[in-house]
Amino acid sequence: MEIMEGSRAVAEAVKACRPNVIAAYPITPQTHIVEEIARMVADGELASEYVRVDSEHSAMSVCVGASATGARTYTATTSQGMALMHEVLFNAAGLRLPIVMTAANRSLSAPINIWNDQQDTVSERDSGWIQLYAEDTQEASDMIIQAYKIAEDHDILLPVMVGMDGFILTHVHEPVELCPQEKVDDFLPSYDPAYYLTPKNPLSFGTIVYPSTYTEFRYMIHEAMKRAERKIIDVASDFRDKFGRHYGGLIDTYEAEDAEVLIMAMGSVIGTAKDAVDELRSDGKKVGIVKVRCYRPFPAEAISEAVKNAKAIAVLDKNISLGYEGALYTDVKSALYNENGPLALGFILGLGGRDITKNTIKSIAEKAQKAIKSGRVEKDSEFVDVGVL
Amino acid sequence: MKLSIGAMVEPGSTRTNKTGSWRTFKPIIDVEACIGCGTCSMFCPEGTIYKVADKYTIDYDYCKGCGICAHECPVKAIEMVMEEE
Known part of the structure; x- marks a missing residue:
């Protein structure tokens, strides 16, 4: 090494x-x-x-x-x-x-x-x-x-x-x-x-x-x-x-087995999310991660299987299909459309190099938990910390 | 139908893939007026105009009817005629 x-x-x-x-x-x-x-x-x-x-x-x-x-x-x-x-x-x-x-x-x-x-x-x-x-x-x-x-x-x-x-x-x-x-x-x-x-x-x-x-x-x-x-x-x-090294196949999961909230994303933000999840877990919060390793072909089946026991998923997108929402969010929702799956929330963040911190991830998990409590998603897709006045 | 991966074909596919049907206007050479200079043949982007004896003739299997030959002909011996006429 x-x-x-x-x-x-x-x-x-x-x-x-x-x-x-x-x-x-x-x-x-x-x-x-x-x-x-x-x-x-x-x-x-x-x-x-x-x-x-x-x-x-x-x-x-x-x-x-x-x-x-x-x-x-x-x-x-x-x-x-x-x-x-x-x-x-x-x-x-x-x-x-x-x-x-x-x-x-x-x-x-x-x-x-x-x-x-x-x-x-x-x-x-x-x-x-x-x-x-x-x-x-x-x-x-x-x-x-x-x-x-x-x-x-x-x-x-x-x-x-x-x-x-x-x-x-x-x-x-x-x-x-x-x-x-x-x-x-x-x-x-x-x-x-x-x-x-x-x-x-x-x-x-x-x-x-x-x-x-x-x-x-x-x-x-x-x-x-x-x-x-x-x-x-x-x-x-x-x-x-x-x-001797394995990173998952199409997807990978972290603390996902009993998770109520699953955070879903692609790339390096998964590392930050793992740290955030460790802290959330030590506070007793049932949060886990689905890492999307392969985006095309889109692993619709693997994703719907991975999230079937969760109550809410929060999808992080470092991209936006302008005029709609994050691309991963759209694809994930479409994979779950006929599945009677968990509530879904989409977040646009980390654009143009803006840091995504552990606290960002934690506040997203909190929003997902709020949605579970109220039984409804208040905002389908939202920008995180957008500063336009 | 068995298709190759990546649309791969052996040489000579143009023999069967004729493009004359793409034409809207058809160039007609007036052989009386033609002076046999070969300008049309040199300008044809598809290489469909050939010299036969002293005059020129067009291969309508591949002529797409662009009209460059008619435009370039110095004695205006090529007329573009609507296909169905």
Whole structure:
């Protein structure tokens, strides 16, 4: 175990996966990841083609082209860079290319803000990328290895983005255990593409399809997404057998068994919530946590199973679908619609890097308890501590 | 129907995927007026105009009817005619 920056922990995991091609454009707070990988390539520690592109649109395009030739590819981005990749993200998924990308989660402009929330990845929800969210730097690092294993499976063949909260995880120094190279080689053999571009066997990828078959291609992506649910769970347990660490499958729970109130969220805020729950528990309050590790495919079944005995759930969203509510909140409610489930409260918080403290979590738990007592939800979705006068 | 993953096909798919039906206006070459300069052929974005003897002819299986040939023809020998006419 070694103390290192989150970005380096991710770069080391990428290196251990031996990608053939890396294409990246620097953007805060992703920069340290790709800088470290560039150093590894320059110093001869990593035998990869490192393409310094002119934009994120190009970075993803290079990954698409390289992946189509059967190369294992990696990139990382955030915020405006993710937005610039938008159209290529849909192509990567539609072409069924198992590209792996770290998303150093950050807010979107305007106004410009370089700090953490999850608007960038949540806005790419429907692109066909599998979306995983890490709680700490160890998980962000380990998830890269898991991501390739999931993406490259011939039953799946979909790209995976691993969300790690910008600054909160990318720039924090924590003890991390790196996976030994020979164990990673054993866990993740080199990429064996189902189809690839080669002059020996000419193929066209992503040719035009007519109204008569477009729906079928979308259906096939969707079915692969559904199969990924099982795969994500299996890869997580295979990873535990090999490396001894487990973070849950699609979701994870904490103090959830007898909980009346369940707090639900994605990413690093889970760590803060665990501390808050420990304190609430010592005051005798039955509060627990459901950590959503996989946002797409959406684990509707796992979530409804996890919350079935709770009286209220409080969903924390570091994003907002402007004009409605937090995206996770909408999805969770929809998963529970026919289930006669617990009361649900939604909270928009932590936008643009605003801290979410233990006290914030505690006051949210208190609101949920109040709703249980009165039997009704006063405010369906609300901003936490909003200061507009 | 068996479909490939990622809409992958072997070369030559354009032979069966004809695009002529996309056309609204059809270019008609007046062979009498045509001076055989080849300007239409060079400007055609789809490469559907070919030289046959000294004159030019259009492959209507793939011509999408954009009208660039008619616009560029120096002797105005190409007329765009509504498809159903």
